[in-house]
Amino acid sequence: MDSAALQLLSPDRAAAEGAALGQLACELPGGGLLITASRLVEFGARAAILFAPGLFRLDFTPQEETLGLYPRALCEGEVEWRTNEATWDGYRDPKGPAPIELAGRFENGLQVWIHVLSFTERDALATHFVAKAEIRPTE
Secondary structure (H helix, E strand, O other), rough: HHHHHHOOOOOHHHHHHOOHHHOOOEEEEOOOEEEEEEEEOOOOOOOEEEEEEOOEEOOOOOOOOOEEEEEOOOOOOOOOOOHHHHHHOOOOOOOOOOEEEEEEEEEOEEEEEOOOOOOEEEEHOOOEEEEEEEEEEEE
């Protein structure tokens, strides 16, 4: 992995540049970066939930019974995003919505695992998101 990719794992940079999102960041044991955030987003609004400077921004658009998910690459090169089918249909599960899990692999040798919990606030016509991203060098 190159030195430019390692600089993307700075918790100070991630916290400072994601401060408007209420984002926090710290170093992971064994290397890597953990980013966490919590946001209330009104139905129909598109909002950034997680921001990893130089890597990606994750936006959501909640509706009453659906959810738009928009991972946006902020780096050069290809990014491969994957999720399992349970995440696609999480909002249709009769037991309630399941956590959203998304994995990404970047050409620069980094990988990310994202986990998002969401809670609908019907009286506020909004959804509360609690999210974390673990970014590590590819093994």
